[in-house]
Amino acid sequence: MSISPTALGSAYSPWLRDLKSEERGLFLIHLLLNCTNHVAAGNIDQANAFLEHISLLASPEGDTMQRIASYFTEALARRLLRSWPGLYRAINPGLYRATIL
Incomplete structure (x- = not known):
């Protein structure tokens, strides 16, 4: 089952604040799986x-x-940023300087 980020509502919705640790963990796994697919x-x-x-x-x-x-x-x-090599190199210059030297 995929969820839409807009269906999550405001970041400060009471139900998000009231999540127990286990519920938050399961919700995070669900969000991560959806994000990974996208x-x-x-x-x-x-x-x-x-x-x-x-x-x-x-x-x-x-x-x-x-x-x-x-x-x-x-x-x-980071994986998303690699879609734009120039931007990725600008943000992580040390990674590329070492390979050039």
């Missing part, structure tokens, strides 16, 4: 919307699932 299909706008929602629920300082989701979100964002 990244793989090249649906940049949809993937970006999912990345925004995941970023609101995940944190590198949060519980285990939040940390995992945060790292996967970063990886998915």
Whole structure:
């Protein structure tokens, strides 16, 4: 089942704030799977919307699932950025300087 990022509602909806840790973890997995599908299909706008929602629920300082989701979100964002090599190199110049030298 796929969900639309617009169906998630406002980032500050009460139901998002009231999620228990396990519920938030399952919801994050669902969001990550949908985001991954959009990244793989090249649906940049949809993937970006999912990345925004995941970023609101995940944190590198949060519980285990939040940390995992945060790292996967970063990886998915990097994969999207690689669609634009010039932009990716500008944001990550150290990665390319080492290969040139």
